[in-house]
Amino acid sequence: MKLIIVPLMIGLFAGVIAGLCGVGGGIVMVPAFVYLVGLDQKQAIATSMAMIAPTAVMAILRFNGAGFVQWKIFLPTAVGSIIAAIFAVSWAKEMSNLALTRIFAVVMIGIGISMLFKKV
Numbered sequence: 001m002k003l004i005i006v007p008l009m010i011g012l013f014a015g016v017i018a019g020l021c022g023v024g025g026g027i028v029m030v031p032a033f034v035y036l037v038g039l040d041q042k043q044a045i046a047t048s049m050a051m052i053a054p055t056a057v058m059a060i061l062r063f064n065g066a067g068f069v070q071w072k073i074f075l076p077t078a079v080g081s082i083i084a085a086i087f088a089v090s091w092a093k094e095m096s097n098l099a100l101t102r103i104f105a106v107v108m109i110g111i112g113i114s115m116l117f118k119k120v
Contacts, residue, residue: 006036011051018055025055030104041097041104 010032014025026048033044063069092100 010036014051015055019059025051027108034101041100042092045092045100045104 010029011025014028014032017023017028018025026045029048029051030041030044033039033047034041037044039047060069095103
């Protein structure tokens, strides 16, 4: 039962964060998969990446219906992301879980500090 309830709760929380903040939920899912489910960093990253597809499809449908999706920005960004992901996944497979955890932490802290002090 825990194998269903904990991931369900992680998904619910990640979905709220994704919908409110425009993130794929990885900021919630990766640490939660590691600390609450017991996955190693590579498994947590891979599982979080797999979750992007259903989360994104639902968000695209909802946001596009409201006219918010900027398709001219989407296409080149998607192409760049796909190309980068091909290389990044190869690098991640070669790196240690500790190195990936540290990279994740530094990126999260950097983005968080930047957003905290950005004037909107």
